[in-house]
Amino acid sequence: MNELINTDSFGNLIPITGNGKEVNARDLHAFLGSKKDFSNWIKGRIDKFGFVENLDYRVLKFDYLGNLLSIRHNKMGESENQQVSKIEYILSINMAKELSYMRR
Numbered sequence: 001m002n003e004l005i006n007t008d009s010f011g012n013l014i015p016i017t018g019n020g021k022e023v024n025a026r027d028l029h030a031f032l033g034s035k036k037d038f039s040n041w042i043k044g045r046i047d048k049f050g051f052v053e054n055l056d057y058r059v060l061k062f063d064y065l066g067n068l069l070s071i072r073h074n075k076m077g078e079s080e081n082q083q084v085s086k087i088e089y090i091l092s093i094n095m096a097k098e099l100s101y102m103r104r
Contacts (some may be wrong), residue, residue: 016093023096025089032103038090042089045099056095060088 014031016023025042034041051057061069064085089101 001062016095018090021093023093025090025091025096028099029093034103039050039087049098049102051095056092058089058090062088063088082099 014023014027015097026038029038029041036044045051046057061084063069063083066086069084
């Protein structure tokens with residue numbers, strides 16, 4: 001169930017998921033009003049501030065039908081039919097807050 005962040009910095013503006021512990025990076029990008037392309041924006045923020053995958057954020061990959069893909073990072077068990085069409089970044093609340101505070 002989606003809820004809204006209820007903190008002083010966000011008010012009731014950004015949907016949160018994961019029992020109130022996660023924010024979709026696209027929602028945060030829109031909320032912050034960034035003019036930069038989303039994929040470049042999120043990758044740049046991750047690199048610049050040293051966020052760690054599976055600690056600060058998760059990456060979800062979807063096929064062209066919107067199905068979540070379970071792509072393995074190692075070469076064993078790879079499937080050629082799992083072509084990524086869309087990538088979502090799910091941020092921890094702390095990462096979302098930090099990115100919001102750092103917004104110029």
